[in-house]
Amino acid sequence: MKNKSLTQLKCRVEARAILKEFLVESPDEIDLEVIAWHSCRLHLEFGGLDSAEGRLIARPPSGGIIRINDKLSSRRTRFTIAHEIGHFRIHGAQMCSDSSQDLATWGGNSIEVEANYFAAELLMPEFLFSKEVNGIRPSWGKVKSISDKYNTSRYATAIQMIEYTNEPCALVCSTCGIIHWVKVSSSFRELGFFIGSGNPLNEYTGAYEIFSKKSDELSIPSKTMASAWLSDRNFNDNQFVLEDSIRYEDDVLSIIYVEDDIL
Ligand SMILES: [Zn+2]
Known part of the structure; x- marks a missing residue:
């Protein structure tokens, strides 16, 4: 292979x-x-x-x-x-x-x-794109502004953002309430965080809300309990990640950002 x-x-x-x-x-x-x-x-x-x-x-x-x-x-x-x-x-x-x-x-x-x-x-080549995302907290708002500049889709722009950001974050694609695939940034991986694909969405995630209530996308990044997304460690209920989830055709796409307090 x-x-x-x-x-x-x-x-x-x-x-x-x-x-x-x-x-x-x-x-x-x-x-x-x-x-x-x-x-x-x-x-x-x-x-x-x-x-x-x-x-x-x-x-x-x-x-x-x-x-x-x-x-x-x-x-x-x-x-x-x-x-x-x-x-x-x-x-x-x-x-x-x-x-x-x-x-x-x-x-x-x-x-x-x-x-x-x-x-x-x-x-969106690395030699132009890296400077768009360095030092910027990833969000769909930022993805939109970059995609307008490059005349690209939000989906492809988000992929590039996760590829080239220095921030610890992940892009999660869920289909029918199941995590279909996950792309993580290099710092997310190096810090030892993990989101498993193939698992059902945790009911405390914003992505689950969008699927279950057929609600609109979240308008801003919101706090979600870290344990709802990060399955590899024990977190208490006062530890959070920032989640920014949107509906994208039949899928929900979530940007998960790990803040300093749980590093
Ligand atoms: Zn083809």
Whole structure:
């Protein structure tokens, strides 16, 4: 089996190398049409897709076509183009057809996950993105402001935030009340905190509230008992994490931030 983190690193390094080649120094200089053509000989075409959001038809290394569903928002269009460039550059793919689910798969180890990590890095590369998140407490409010600047989805932006922040935090995706996958920051991992995937959401979490009451997302980060999220240690009822949870299509996405008092 491939090493997951090594493969994801390879995808990120490949994306950064392309941007360096194009002398990109700010988010508005990431011109995907130019990158697709000059680095891969891929033309962009729009429309002609029913259920798929994007399709690659190519013959590496001579190039081909990226076809994009013309009903997508500008942010989804950009992510889909970047994802298809990833299939071409990383996988040498000749034919891929991607659904909205393929473009939102971040857990596990598949070519879709690899193409998504490549796309996130192509749109929000470390050399630009790190300075956006250093010293900033992660929250959906911050994710929104960065995603507006980079013209990216909140989902992909949150993934990058957890990847490059120095703060101890985690991004948790829950589906039908079950923790589906968890991405943690390096400092969260180094401090020995753990959130297990596959477990039902604790009833004292904000994410559970959203599922059970079908309530709207929490508007601001709120205190949640640390024991409701962090299952690996014994915490008393006066120890808290900050939780910021939102509904995202059929899932709930939670940013969990560990404050100094429980370190
Ligand atoms: Zn794909």
